[in-house]
Amino acid sequence: MLTFENVSFSYRPDHTVLNQVTFDLPAGSCTLLAGRNGSGKSTVVQLSNGLLRPTFGEIRLRSKATSAMAMHEIVRDVAVMLQHPGDQITERTVGREIKVGLDALGLDRTEARITAALQLVDLTHRASDHPYDLEPSQRKLVTLAATVAMQTSVVMLDEPLVGLGPAEIRIVERVVQRMRQEGRVVLFVAHDILQTWHLADRVIVLHQGRVTLDRTMTGGLTPSAVFDAGGLPPPASVRAAASLATLTS
Ligand SMILES: Nc1ncnc2c1ncn2[C@@H]1O[C@H](COP(=O)(O)OP(=O)(O)OP(=O)(O)O)[C@@H](O)[C@H]1O
């Protein structure tokens, strides 16, 4: 559905952020994109919907090169929730924040779609409020609702769980599961790998500009393999389990 082929990207000539990155997000897949801070996860997300364009290489959507497509064509298929809600929110009410995306895509039944999207994140009662009158975590849910409401076949969520409380985390999990059931292609970025492990059916890891792991969850993939591939320090719980295994073996 969405393919990166040998995609390289630099913000500055002296620093290559992505170096010949290749992966394919198949129909119906739900992918965890992991990697250290600064490994290029958000860059991948922004390349996917045309906010950024590759320095080299090709991104294909439904087998068509996106270099030949304007951003308004790409976003019909790829919706993105940015890492920081402040980079995404432009409107003066929560309802309008959902509406602006629907209008951009020319979708009908706008009011019903806004209500449905806000129901998904339990925020229908805040539709008329200014986004900045909401808690930061609720603003994140507004950007999630706006992204999901666009009904695109590909949805990319950049750190959707950061800053959320337990009840809000359950809401995001519910939304992701629902998108999976609908057969949408989902990719989410998460630095807490253990917390999000159960949500994904495949994992891609970025390290030093390259894809160092790209595997489905079947076949015994472990979080430790992901930590290793990403040069990530395993959390204390994983270290403790490993040393227990050594003691008992
Ligand atoms: N607008 C920008 N201009 C210049 N450099 C940038 C810009 N955005 C990101 N970078 C740099 O590109 C690299 C990759 O950044 P990116 O935000 O994609 O990483 P990330 O994996 O999402 O990190 P994090 O886990 O901190 O969110 C980093 O070195 C970052 O400093």
Ligand SMILES: [Mg+2]
């Ligand atoms: Mg990021």
